[in-house]
Amino acid sequence: MASAFELTILGSSSATPTVNRNTTAQLLNVAERFFLIDCGEATQIQLRKYKIRFQRINHIFISHLHGDHYLGLMGLLSSFHLLGRINPIHIYSPSGLKEIIAIQMNFSGTNLCFETVWHELDTENPKIIFEDKILTVETIILNHRVPCCGFIFREKEREFSINKEQVIFYGVPLTQMVNVKSGQDAVLNDGTIIKNALITRGKQKARSYAFCSDTRFDDRVIQGVKGVDLLYHEATFMHDLLERAKQTYHTTALEAGRVARLAKVWKLIIGHFSARYVDLNPLLAEAKTEFESTFLGEDGAIFNIPEQPFGRN
Numbered sequence: 001m002a003s004a005f006e007l008t009i010l011g012s013s014s015a016t017p018t019v020n021r022n023t024t025a026q027l028l029n030v031a032e033r034f035f036l037i038d039c040g041e042a043t044q045i046q047l048r049k050y051k052i053r054f055q056r057i058n059h060i061f062i063s064h065l066h067g068d069h070y071l072g073l074m075g076l077l078s079s080f081h082l083l084g085r086i087n088p089i090h091i092y093s094p095s096g097l098k099e100i101i102a103i104q105m106n107f108s109g110t111n112l113c114f115e116t117v118w119h120e121l122d123t124e125n126p127k128i129i130f131e132d133k134i135l136t137v138e139t140i141i142l143n144h145r146v147p148c149c150g151f152i153f154r155e156k157e158r159e160f161s162i163n164k165e166q167v168i169f170y171g172v173p174l175t176q177m178v179n180v181k182s183g184q185d186a187v188l189n190d191g192t193i194i195k196n197a198l199i200t201r202g203k204q205k206a207r208s209y210a211f212c213s214d215t216r217f218d219d220r221v222i223q224g225v226k227g228v229d230l231l232y233h234e235a236t237f238m239h240d241l242l243e244r245a246k247q248t249y250h251t252t253a254l255e256a257g258r259v260a261r262l263a264k265v266w267k268l269i270i271g272h273f274s275a276r277y278v279d280l281n282p283l284l285a286e287a288k289t290e291f292e293s294t295f296l297g298e299d300g301a302i303f304n305i306p307e308q309p310f311g312r313n
């Protein structure tokens with residue numbers, strides 16, 4: 001069965017929400033593991049709107065402590081509590097968030113009915129912060145006004161994809177499937193050896209997604225996201241406001257396209273749009289002058305990385 005690698009954009013506005021755009025939040029589904037990335041105001045309403053069963057989220061990654069990236073967290077945790085959540089929730093963020101949430105819980109006399117496990121991020125030194133059987137999450141250095149980092153979600157090496165018709169044709173017993181998926185040849189009941197290449201379609205390519213939250217254009221970001229499949233990069237302003245972008249530690253659409261081109265990614269998603277832009281097409285057009293395969297990460301947009309048995313050229 002195909003395994004999902006699907007990103008849903010829950011918010012695409014910078015600084016303040018607008019009528020059509022919420023502040024930053026995204027949901028990544030990797031093989032039915034649900035990861036929430038940033039949690040701008042009203043993220044829980046967006047999760048409901050896009051019909052995501054949010055009790056299935058067990059890991060929340062917060063890039064930095066500007067309000068447009070975390071103000072929805074208190075509300076989400078409160079709702080988890082009111083709905084009787086049982087599973088622990090893991091929250092990854094730069095230092096300070098645990099205290100911010102604790103003081104609010106304290107004054108409302110709330111004793112959460114589930115465990116919160118806090119993971120404080122070192123935003124200066126990229127490292128793996130989460131790992132399970134199928135994927136890792138690592139931090140990326142960004143260049144912003146307060147401690148801030150991005151995240152890369154990488155699948156681990158995938159299994160070989162079975163060619164069903166060939167497996168039936170050669171009569172490969174089911175007991176051999178674990179070996180075949182791991183790349184070994186099959187041994188039939190009479191001892192005949194069937195080469196792996198005859199009964200598989202090759203290895204599934206391990207997929208990857210990089211989330212670059214608020215940042216200036218910075219060479220270290222390009223190095224950090226080299227070769228990922230899908231890249232989200234903020235594009236707060238058009239390039240005519242480059243000076244403003246630099247002052248506020250943000251990126252222009254043109255620069256976001258440049259990051260994608262230099263990092264040789266497959267697809268670029270831009271977001272974190274300034275509320276001054278009602279029509280986003282000029283930002284898209286500008287990014288495309290640097291990198292053609294660019295898409296608008298508007299609220300509700302969904303991006304899939306399909307399975308690729310032969311790797312992507």
Ligand SMILES: [Zn+2]
Nearest residue numbers: 014015068214
């Ligand atoms: Zn922001």
Ligand SMILES: [Zn+2]
Nearest residue numbers: 064066144214
């Ligand atoms: Zn910020």
